[in-house]
Amino acid sequence: MKNVIFAGVGGQGVILASKILMEAAMAAGYDVKESEVHGMAQRGGSVDCHVRYGKKVYSPLIEKGTADFVVCLELLETMRKLEYLKSDGMIIVNREKIDPAPVEAGLEKYPSDIEDWLKANVGKHLVLDTKAALREAGSAKALNIVMLGALSNYLEFSDEEWASAIRALVKEKFVDMNLKAFALGKGLVA
Amino acid sequence: MPKKVMLGNEAIARGAWEAGCRVAAAYPGTPSTEILEAIAADYREIYAQWSPNEKVALEVVAGASVAGARSMAAMKHVGLNVAADPLFTFSYTGANGGFVIINADDPGAWSSQNEQDNRHYARAAKVPMIEPTSPAEAREYTKLAFDISERFDRPVIVRITTRIAHSQGVVELGERTEVEPRPFERNPQKYVMIPAHARPRHRFIEEQMPKLKEFSENSPLNAIEWKSKKRGIIANGVAYQYVKEVCPDDSVLKIGFIWPLPDRVIREFAEGVEELYVVEELDPFIEDHVRALGYSVTGKELIPILGELTPEIVDMALNKKRPASDIPAYSSKIPGRPPALCKGCPHGYVFEVLKKLDVVVNGDIGCYTLAVLPPYSAMHSQGCMGASIGMHTGFEKARPEMAGKSVAVIGDSTFIHSGITPLIDQVYNRGTGTVLILDNRVTAMTGHQDNPATGVTLMGEETHELDLEMLCRAVGVRRVRKVDPKNMLEFENVLREELEAREPSVIISSRKCILTK
Ligand code: SF4
Numbered sequence: 001m002k003n004v005i006f007a008g009v010g011g012q013g014v015i016l017a018s019k020i021l022m023e024a025a026m027a028a029g030y031d032v033k034e035s036e037v038h039g040m041a042q043r044g045g046s047v048d049c050h051v052r053y054g055k056k057v058y059s060p061l062i063e064k065g066t067a068d069f070v071v072c073l074e075l076l077e078t079m080r081k082l083e084y085l086k087s088d089g090m091i092i093v094n095r096e097k098i099d100p101a102p103v104e105a106g107l108e109k110y111p112s113d114i115e116d117w118l119k120a121n122v123g124k125h126l127v128l129d130t131k132a133a134l135r136e137a138g139s140a141k142a143l144n145i146v147m148l149g150a151l152s153n154y155l156e157f158s159d160e161e162w163a164s165a166i167r168a169l170v171k172e173k174f175v176d177m178n179l180k181a182f183a184l185g186k187g188l189v190a
Numbered sequence: 191m192p193k194k195v196m197l198g199n200e201a202i203a204r205g206a207w208e209a210g211c212r213v214a215a216a217y218p219g220t221p222s223t224e225i226l227e228a229i230a231a232d233y234r235e236i237y238a239q240w241s242p243n244e245k246v247a248l249e250v251v252a253g254a255s256v257a258g259a260r261s262m263a264a265m266k267h268v269g270l271n272v273a274a275d276p277l278f279t280f281s282y283t284g285a286n287g288g289f290v291i292i293n294a295d296d297p298g299a300w301s302s303q304n305e306q307d308n309r310h311y312a313r314a315a316k317v318p319m320i321e322p323t324s325p326a327e328a329r330e331y332t333k334l335a336f337d338i339s340e341r342f343d344r345p346v347i348v349r350i351t352t353r354i355a356h357s358q359g360v361v362e363l364g365e366r367t368e369v370e371p372r373p374f375e376r377n378p379q380k381y382v383m384i385p386a387h388a389r390p391r392h393r394f395i396e397e398q399m400p401k402l403k404e405f406s407e408n409s410p411l412n413a414i415e416w417k418s419k420k421r422g423i424i425a426n427g428v429a430y431q432y433v434k435e436v437c438p439d440d441s442v443l444k445i446g447f448i449w450p451l452p453d454r455v456i457r458e459f460a461e462g463v464e465e466l467y468v469v470e471e472l473d474p475f476i477e478d479h480v481r482a483l484g485y486s487v488t489g490k491e492l493i494p495i496l497g498e499l500t501p502e503i504v505d506m507a508l509n510k511k512r513p514a515s516d517i518p519a520y521s522s523k524i525p526g527r528p529p530a531l532c533k534g535c536p537h538g539y540v541f542e543v544l545k546k547l548d549v550v551v552n553g554d555i556g557c558y559t560l561a562v563l564p565p566y567s568a569m570h571s572q573g574c575m576g577a578s579i580g581m582h583t584g585f586e587k588a589r590p591e592m593a594g595k596s597v598a599v600i601g602d603s604t605f606i607h608s609g610i611t612p613l614i615d616q617v618y619n620r621g622t623g624t625v626l627i628l629d630n631r632v633t634a635m636t637g638h639q640d641n642p643a644t645g646v647t648l649m650g651e652e653t654h655e656l657d658l659e660m661l662c663r664a665v666g667v668r669r670v671r672k673v674d675p676k677n678m679l680e681f682e683n684v685l686r687e688e689l690e691a692r693e694p695s696v697i698i699s700s701r702k703c704i705l706t707k
Contacts (some may be wrong), residue, residue: 009527010529018358019195019358022195022358023195026193026195026360031360032195032358032359032360033324033357033358033359034195034357034358034359035353035356035357035358036197036356036357036358037300037356038220038221038223038224038301038356038637039220039221039300039301039635039636040220040300040301040529040560040635041300041301041529042529042637043529043530043531043532043557043560043635044527044529044530044532045527045528045529045530046527057359058431058432058434058435059428059431059432059434059435059501060324060353060357060358060359060428060431061353061432061500061501062501063435063436063500063501063502063505063512063513064500064501064502064512064513064515065502065512065513065514065515066513076524076525076527077527079520079524080524082517082519082520083515083517083519085515085517086513086515086517087514087515087516087517089515089517100525100526100527100528101527101528101530101563101564101565102525102526102528102564103525105564105565107564108523108525108526109523109525110525111522111523111524111525113522117520117522121517121518121520122517
């Protein structure tokens with residue numbers, strides 16, 4: 001059983017990333033379940049998707065303390081998902097910060113110690129700078145796919161399996177751009 | 191059979207299509223919206239429409255059923271409150287073509303104003319209700335609902351919750367069976383509910399209940415999975431999945447037939463285990479029934495009545511532990527990230543002015559409800575769809591001096607949903623309040639659906655574009671002004687004038703949602 005959380009801010013595309021992972025997992029013969037957020041939170045709130053695949057999956061939600069991966073498209077959102085991570089689980093996070101409304105309004109502070117904290121407390125973590133990859137991919141919208149590409153280094157699916165999952169779920173005219181973004185994301189992990 | 195990963199809501203659309211459904215209607219509402227969107231996008235054999243509200247949607251579907259076609263309405267839990275009037279009487283008139291209602295509850299109130307448990311409606315309206323535990327079952331149960339409806343001459347509710355509607359899973363796909371509409375026969379004794387007809391129909395549905403109960407007793411939707419007999423757990427919906435996940439060694443009774451509940455199956459299970467538990471979200475609906483059958487059972491003492499369940503809540507409740515992790519807690523404060531109006535949202539201009547003038551705002555349901563939060567903090571009452579205008583009138587009747595210092599604020603789609611009658615009320619009863627219709631030309635909050643004011647149908651056809659200004663004038667509002675809120679100075683001046691006017695007024699704040707094409 002693999003448990004993966006994608007987290008971010010409403011509008012960043014966590015649902016598409018999780019759909020592509022599910023597609024790849026189903027094509028590889030796994031049972032798959034996922035849980036996602038629609039509605040009010042999509043207006044710029046915190047959003048997440050729980051993806052689970054394995055021989056037989058019951059719960060669409062990941063139990064706290066059992067996530068193998070937390071993939072975060074925004075730095076702060078990682079910290080809301082910490083309790084899901086299992087002891088040897090891995091965090092992959094985009095270095096970008098998006099100020100939440102209370103920070104913008106000057107009511108609260110964006111914590112400045114997140115990267116240091118991760119370094120000190122989470123054995124497996126990657127903080128990725130995705131800017132160059134996004135520039136090269138040609139669209140900031142491809143962040144979700146870049147992060148998925150980074151995650152792919154640690155999952156069992158082949159490049160062909162990922163590519164066909166992307167083809168199955170992305171509009172035809174965006175397929176090439178997304179394949180490129182995926183490869184760039186994959187390459188971000190040394 | 192081919193398989194596909196699908197959202198619960200998409201699986202329901204698929205099930206309806208396979209079952210030969212011909213007519214579907216809904217008003218958008220999280221977490222049910224994607225059902226009709228999926229039908230309109232992928233299953234064009236089904237005629238699909240957005241209705242102005244859930245009551246109308248249910249009536250359209252009832253009409254289609256009486257006319258003989260398999261038909262389906264979909265709505266969120268509070269939508270069924272709006273449609274409760276037709277529900278209770280169409281329970282009497284029953285079905286001709288399969289008559290299915292999809293009802294989506296929202297434990298946790300992720301995107302709703304309350305956490306009501308609509309299983310009570312099945313019992314109160316004497317309507318059979320079934321509930322899937324996964325997207326795969328959502329497809330299957332939706333198909334079955336049409337059969338049950340026709341076989342027992344009843345509308346059938348398929349209940350889902352957010353975690354079924356908005357979770358994905360592997361769904362087996364079948365083909366569509368074309369079901370020709372059944373003949374329509376004029377039968378006023380069945381379809382016209384004057385008291386003389388209603389009484390015998392009430393007798394009929396009471397006579398149907400034992401038959402439905404027998405059907406429930408034998409239905410594979412209720413399934414005992416024997417494991418250790420030390421502990422037995424009864425569960426429904428997504429809670430069943432959490433139980434299977436965290437209690438793999440216990441016996442489980444899955445309840446898929448919510449109403450009528452299968453007494454014999456429950457007895458067999460209760461008598462087969464040493465300790466009996468019920469794990470269900472929200473109210474102790476199954477638990478109370480099990481108690482009434484005479485069994486002692488542990489339920490709401492352990493399982494929260496509030497909010498949504500999760501695997502860790504069920505694990506802690508039943509096993510007194512959950513998976514331990516060495517990752518320490520993060521000690522700095524994590525600022526919240528509440529949803530907010532988009533940057534440049536037309537509503538933002540309106541609420542800046544309302545905040546500046548410091549008026550009392552009777553609010554309504556839509557993106558603009560977010561104006562209750564900072565930076566606007568400019569909404570002071572809100573309850574259900576369309577409530578703003580009636581509450582505004584009540585406010586004025588209680589405190590006449592406040593009439594010039596308060597407004598009602600309602601979106602275009604919400605106004606059409608249930609704001610027109612309270613506006614008639616305000617005019618009729620000599621109110622003098624000011625109503626702001628935030629006309630952004632879309633039903634935005636639920637994901638940008640068309641509505642009668644956009645001039646386009648769910649199936650993408652052009653249609654009459656409802657003229658809100660003319661509508662307000664027709665109900666007797668003489669002062670109707672249309673303003674672009676981005677022009678804040680003008681907007682403020684108009685608002686000041688209308689607040690001062692001692693007669694009913696409507697300001698149509700006219701600017702498109704920035705997320706529409
Ligand atoms: S979706 Fe449209 S109406 Fe809703 S907050 Fe954004 S701009 Fe405003």
